[in-house]
Amino acid sequence: MELYYSFSMLIVIASFFMYLNYRFLKLPATIGIMIIAMVVSVFMVICGNSLFPNTLQHFSQLIREFDFTEVLMGAMLNFLLFAGGIHVNINDLKEQKGPVMIYSTLGVIISTIVVGYGLYYILPLVGIELSLIYCLLFGALISPTDPIAVLGILKKANVSKSLETKIAGESLFNDGVAVVVFAIILSLAQGTDVDLSVKHITLLLFQEAGGGLLLGILLGYTASRAMRNIDDYKLSVLTTLSVVMGGYLIARYFHFSSPLTMVAAGLFMGNFNKKFTMTSVTKDYLNKFWELIDEIMNAILFLFIGFELLLIPDLPDYWLPGLIAIVVVLLARSISIWLPTKIIPFKNKFTPHTLKVLVWGGIRGGVSIALALSIANSEEKEFIVSITYFVVVFSIIVQGLTIGKVANSQKLQEQK
Numbered sequence: 001m002e003l004y005y006s007f008s009m010l011i012v013i014a015s016f017f018m019y020l021n022y023r024f025l026k027l028p029a030t031i032g033i034m035i036i037a038m039v040v041s042v043f044m045v046i047c048g049n050s051l052f053p054n055t056l057q058h059f060s061q062l063i064r065e066f067d068f069t070e071v072l073m074g075a076m077l078n079f080l081l082f083a084g085g086i087h088v089n090i091n092d093l094k095e096q097k098g099p100v101m102i103y104s105t106l107g108v109i110i111s112t113i114v115v116g117y118g119l120y121y122i123l124p125l126v127g128i129e130l131s132l133i134y135c136l137l138f139g140a141l142i143s144p145t146d147p148i149a150v151l152g153i154l155k156k157a158n159v160s161k162s163l164e165t166k167i168a169g170e171s172l173f174n175d176g177v178a179v180v181v182f183a184i185i186l187s188l189a190q191g192t193d194v195d196l197s198v199k200h201i202t203l204l205l206f207q208e209a210g211g212g213l214l215l216g217i218l219l220g221y222t223a224s225r226a227m228r229n230i231d232d233y234k235l236s237v238l239t240t241l242s243v244v245m246g247g248y249l250i251a252r253y254f255h256f257s258s259p260l261t262m263v264a265a266g267l268f269m270g271n272f273n274k275k276f277t278m279t280s281v282t283k284d285y286l287n288k289f290w291e292l293i294d295e296i297m298n299a300i301l302f303l304f305i306g307f308e309l310l311l312i313p314d315l316p317d318y319w320l321p322g323l324i325a326i327v328v329v330l331l332a333r334s335i336s337i338w339l340p341t342k343i344i345p346f347k348n349k350f351t352p353h354t355l356k357v358l359v360w361g362g363i364r365g366g367v368s369i370a371l372a373l374s375i376a377n378s379e380e381k382e383f384i385v386s387i388t389y390f391v392v393v394f395s396i397i398v399q400g401l402t403i404g405k406v407a408n409s410q411k412l413q414e415q416k
Contacts, residue, residue, distance in 0.1 A: 006062055013037075014299040029295070030152045030302040031400055037306020038393070044310065060310045068304060069370040076297050077148070077367070078248045078262045082240070083294040084151045084172060085266020087287075092165045093267070098346050100169035103358075107170070107336040108143045108177045114332035115139030122328065128321055133189045134380045140185050141372055141384075142329055142391055143336075144178035146365030147171040147259075149396055152298050153363060157404035163354065167361040175259040175367065176209035182371055190376060212257030216264025219247045223265075224272045233285035240269065240286065301366050305392065308369060312386055321383070322390025329391050333362045353409070360406045364395040 014033060021032025044059070093100065116136030123130055150171040154164050184201065187194040195201075223243045227236055243265050251258040309315065337358045341350045350358075372388040375381040 006065065009062065010300055010303060011296075014296075014303045017303065018299055028153060028400070030149070030298045031396060033299055034302040034306040034393075034396060037303050038309055041307055041309035045313070063304075063307050063310055066304070068308070068366075069374045072301065072304075072366050072370045074248070074252075074258075076301055078244050078258055079293055080148050080151075080297050080301075081172065081259050081262040082244045082266040083290040083297075084147060084168075085263045086240075086270035086290055088165075088168065088172070088267055088270065090267055090271040092161060093169050096162060096165045096169055098344075099166050099348075100173060102340045102344060102346075103166070103170040103337065104172075104174035105177050106340055108174050108181065110336040110339060111143035111329075111332040112136060112139040112181055114335050115142060115328055118328040118332065119325065122324055123321060126320055126324070130380065130383065131189075133185065134384065137182070137185045137189050137375070138325075138372075138384050138387065139332070140178065140182040142325075142364060142368050142388060143332070144174040144364075144367060145171040145362045146367045147175070147263075148298065148301060148367070149363045149365030149400065150361070152294075153396075153400040153403065154361075157407060159357065159361075159404065159407040162348070163357055163361070163407065166358060171363075172263045173260065176212060176257040177205065179257065179259075179371075180204050180208050186375065189380075207255060208257040209260055211254060212251060212260030213264045215247065215251055215254070215256050216261040216266075217268055219243050219250075219261070220265040220268025220272065224269050231282055233282040236282055236286050237289050240290070243269070302396075305366055305369065305396075308389060312382075312389060314382075315386055315389065318383065318386035318390065322387045325387040325391050326394050329364075330359070334359050337362075357403070357407050360399055361403050362395075363399050363403075364392045366392075368392055 017033045017036045018029055020036055021027055021029060025032045025035070027035070044055075113136070116132065116139035119130065119138065120132045120135040123135075145167070147168075151168055154168055157164075159167075180201070184194055184196070184204075220243070223239050227239055230236065244262060247261050247265060248258045250256075251261045334355075337355055340346075341355065368388050369385070369392055372381070372385045375384060
């Protein structure tokens with residue numbers, strides 16, 4: 001029952017914050033909820049001990065009891081990625097398959113290296129020593145763009161379809177590579193023996209990414225074939241739920257990438273279903289159900305991100321390395337976007353303005369925080385979690401609120 005009470009409280013708080021944002025702030029719902037949660041967190045930290053110490057203590061304990069990494073990576077992310085994939089047009093994605101594939105693989109690796117070495121050489125200039133392996137670890141967890149944040153914010157940003165597909169497609173597929181890179185560097189940082197041969201790393205990537213994609217396609221195909229002969233919205237919704245929840249269990253058992261499994265299954269079902277004989281009522285219920293799931297999960301996730309301030313009491317002490325990390329991450333993002341365009345002959349040309357939007361659209365979110373929190377307790381973990389929070393908050397608030405303006409600052413001259 002404790003879990004039920006905790007989720008009940010979070011749902012109540014999220015709905016109240018969403019109401020406040022709708023009435024007064026009028027920001028995108030996810031960003032508004034996060035900002036309000038951060039303001040409340042700051043108020044509780046500053047005034048909580050003197051005004052209502054028991055409330056602060058109980059609420060902080062509630063946030064600590066949630067395993068953010070497990071809740072996000074093991075549950076919420078699967079629903080959100082399936083909901084995102086089911087609404088992506090596969091034909092648009094095919095047109096941008098080159099950039100999406102390169103940025104979700106090579107781009108992540110380039111960014112990890114640039115962030116890692118950048119921090120390693122810059123932090124000592126301000127009196128902070130962090131070993132190279134932990135700098136690279138931070139680079140690995142902060143390099144993948146967050147699919148939840150990106151998809152949620154792009155809905156409100158007025159960007160061209162081709163640009164939206166590039167940014168959204170990259171964010172949907174880069175988790176497989178990022179998790180493998182993060183896992184390898186984390187094993188090295190914690191002194192665990194790990195096989196760094198090209199063969200072993202390639203096999204890991206094939207197992208995580210390839211296995212996840214194949215499983216997702218198989219699940220999507222099987223469920224789609226089953227739904228072909230039914231026209232009942234209740235059964236259709238239940239079938240898609242079983243794909244997400246059962247698919248996660250299968251992916252976890254075989255050590256496949258569950259995020260990529262959900263993306264592949266969502267893409268397959270969202271596009272293959274168009275050939276079905278479902279009535280418009282069934283299609284409408286199915287779309288609205290997953291849209292509602294998407295909104296609820298996003299509200300809870302960004303509420304979590306805002307309240308994470310309560311778990312980092314010394315966050316103000318990290319403002320300088322946090323600012324340095326923001327600059328380094330943006331620089332690394334720029335290099336990881338610009339360099340492939342110079343060495344790979346993409347089908348479509350990339351104008352300077354297109355590159356600028358791609359760089360600014362690389363939004364980080366809950367996935368980076370979840371990976372940072374998965375590190376074993378140490379001084380390095382506290383430092384990495386703190387600067388990760390700075391980068392994520394800057395990315396969601398500043399980049400998220402201005403990506404539309406950046407995209408429309410001049411007329412795009414992109415070959416479609």
